[in-house]
Amino acid sequence: MTEEQFRRHVRKLAALRGWTLAYHTHNSVRSDAGWPDEVYGHPAAGRTLFVELKTDTGRIRTAQETWLRHLASCGFEVALWRPRNLAKITAALAPDGPRATLPHKL
Known part of the structure; x- marks a missing residue:
C-alpha cells in the first residue's frame, strides 16, 4: 500500500466516523516543511486531530518530527x-x- 492509498483509506474511515472536516495540502512544494499530512475535525466530539501518515517502512523527516x-x-x-x-x-x-498519541520513538 502506498502512502497515498493509505491516506485515502484513513480519510474514508474518518468520514464514516463523523470527522466532517478534513484538510490535506495537495501540493506541498511551496509550503514550509514538516506540516502533518492530514488534519481532521469532529465538531460533535469537539476534537481536532493532526496526523502524519507513513507506510510501514516510511521514514519521518526531522521537520515532521519537530512539528x-x-x-x-x-x-x-x-x-x-x-x-x-x-x-x-x-x-x-x-x-x-x-x-491519539505519538509513540515515544518516531
Missing part, C-alpha cells in the same frame, strides 16, 4: 499512523474513542 512534537506539547491530539496500526486508528477515530 508533531510541538503540536503534541501544546496539547493537540497528534498521531503518526502506519498501515500496521489500523486497529489503533479505527479506535482513535471513534468520536468517543481514545485520544
